[in-house]
Amino acid sequence: MAMLATMATGLLATPAAAASTGQATAASAVAKPKPKPAVWAGTPKASPAKYSGECPVSVTFSSKIKVKAVKSKTTVAYRWLHGDGSKGKVKSFTFRGKGVKNFTVKEKATFKGDVKGWQAIQLLAPRAATSAKGRFAVSCGAGEDDHEVIQPPKPRVDARIWVDEGDCKATLIGRISASGVRWVRYQWVVNGHVVDRDAVRVDGSRRVYHVIKPRDDFRGWASLEIVGPVDASSGREYFKIRCEDEAPKVSASVSAPSEASGTCPATRAFTGTISVSRGHVAVKYRWIRDGVAGDWQSRYFGGHGPQSVSVSDNWSVSTLGKNESKRAIEVYGGPTTGTVTGTFTCVPLPTPTPTPSA
Numbered sequence: 001m002a003m004l005a006t007m008a009t010g011l012l013a014t015p016a017a018a019a020s021t022g023q024a025t026a027a028s029a030v031a032k033p034k035p036k037p038a039v040w041a042g043t044p045k046a047s048p049a050k051y052s053g054e055c056p057v058s059v060t061f062s063s064k065i066k067v068k069a070v071k072s073k074t075t076v077a078y079r080w081l082h083g084d085g086s087k088g089k090v091k092s093f094t095f096r097g098k099g100v101k102n103f104t105v106k107e108k109a110t111f112k113g114d115v116k117g118w119q120a121i122q123l124l125a126p127r128a129a130t131s132a133k134g135r136f137a138v139s140c141g142a143g144e145d146d147h148e149v150i151q152p153p154k155p156r157v158d159a160r161i162w163v164d165e166g167d168c169k170a171t172l173i174g175r176i177s178a179s180g181v182r183w184v185r186y187q188w189v190v191n192g193h194v195v196d197r198d199a200v201r202v203d204g205s206r207r208v209y210h211v212i213k214p215r216d217d218f219r220g221w222a223s224l225e226i227v228g229p230v231d232a233s234s235g236r237e238y239f240k241i242r243c244e245d246e247a248p249k250v251s252a253s254v255s256a257p258s259e260a261s262g263t264c265p266a267t268r269a270f271t272g273t274i275s276v277s278r279g280h281v282a283v284k285y286r287w288i289r290d291g292v293a294g295d296w297q298s299r300y301f302g303g304h305g306p307q308s309v310s311v312s313d314n315w316s317v318s319t320l321g322k323n324e325s326k327r328a329i330e331v332y333g334g335p336t337t338g339t340v341t342g343t344f345t346c347v348p349l350p351t352p353t354p355t356p357s358a
Contacts, residue, residue: 038068041078041121044134055140056112063121063131065103072096077125080107083117083133085185085228090124111138118231133231168243172210174224174234178202185228191220199228215278215305217243249277252285252329256340257315264346265318270327272311272337279303284332287313288339290325296332320346 042064051057067076073096080088088107095101105121118133176184181203188196188210196210212218219240226232254272274283279301287294301307315325322345330336 035070037070037074037126039076039123039127039129040066041123041129041131042066043132044119044121046119046134046136049135050137052139053141055138056110057138057140058108058110059136059138060106060108061119061134061136062104062106063134065105065121065123067095067101067103067126069095069098069101072098074101074126076103076123078105078121078123081120081122081130083119083231087122092125112140114139168214168241170212170218170239170241172212172222172224172237174208175205176200176202176208176224176226177205182229184226187225187227188222189225190222212239212241214241214243217241243278248279248281250281250283250331250334251275252331252335252337254327254329254337254340256327256342257344259343261345261347263349264320265316266344266346268315268317268325268342268344270313270315270340270342272313272327272329273308274299274311274329274331275306275308276301277306279305279307285311286330286332288326288328288330288336289313293330315342315344317344317346320348 044061044063047060047062051059061080065076065078067074073094075092075094077090077092079090082088091105093103095103107119116135116137118135120133121131123129172188174186174188176186178184181201183199184202184206185199186197186208187194190212195212198208200206200208208224210222212222219238221236221238223236224234252272252274254270256270257268260268270287272287274285276283282298282300284296284298286296297311299309299311301309311329313327315327317323317325322343324341324343326339326341328337328339
């Protein structure tokens with residue numbers, strides 16, 4: 001049902017303990033990480049939480065905000081979230097002092113018809129946090145005994161997940177069911193984090209998808225949540241993705257030193273790059289010098305995700321005139337780079353001019 005709300009926000013602050021201050025040690029060789037403030041938003045409470053009687057009626061929502069301040073001056077920004085999907089204006093207040101501070105924020109709304117919904121507080125600064133949903137119900141024109149809150153039909157939602165270990169991915173498949181034709185807003189949640197949001201037009205039922213492609217082994221749970229026009233959830237489905245069967249991709253490249261000239265002997269360096277698509281792997285490679293393969297060398301990649309390392313090979317030049325040398329890199333069981341050519345011209349030392357005698 002339509003909800004016409006007028007907003008009136010109040011702020012009540014409670015005294016807090018004085019913040020303790022410390023002195024930084026000037027002789028400290030290692031910089032300590034700056035402490036971050038902690039925030040907490042309590043579940044909003046509606047007054048009255050359940051109303052039955054004549055309308056319009058005003059309902060006051062209040063929520064407690066707790067902040068552990070680490071600076072002498074802290075700004076708190078927040079807004080109200082409504083069950084119909086709308087959001088209130090961003091409001092803020094600033095307080096001074098360190099330590100734990102408690103505040104109470106309020107919002108007042110007026111309803112002219114039957115409604116059942118919820119309100120929540122979303123903190124935007126100094127850190128992001130969202131409270132649980134505080135629910136309320138308004139029934140206009142009904143007595144205490146025959147009170148019945150009419151709730152719009154909720155879409156029925158279910159989800160199932162399968163894991164394709166060979167491809168190192170998981171495909172989340174959800175089915176949204178709704179009575180009639182309507183637009184439904186939904187979001188995918190993986191391990192407690194929203195990873196995707198969208199809206200679809202549902203005529204009876206509709207399938208939606210989300211693909212997880214990690215670089216390494218990954219496990220956890222996922223759920224499909226309906227956020228509009230009403231709230232519903234599929235519940236959690238657990239999954240486990242293995243990537244051991246997929247070998248990391250290895251590539252290499254090589255570049256020649258720039259063309260130059262000078263006196264000899266001289267040393268020039270060819271440079272190369274060995275890259276892998278993910279870590280925890282040892283790569284063997286060798287230099288191909290003027291068509292002759294050198295000894296195998298190894299590099300270990302122990303990090304996560306794509307990684308690269310630089311390698312080099314020296315070229316000694318001692319012959320007068322123009323000298324050329326070719327290089328390539330071969331990866332064991334893998335590709336071989338193209339061949340690059342380095343050029344260096346050795347010039348003779350200048351002949352010293354004899355000094356005339358007296």
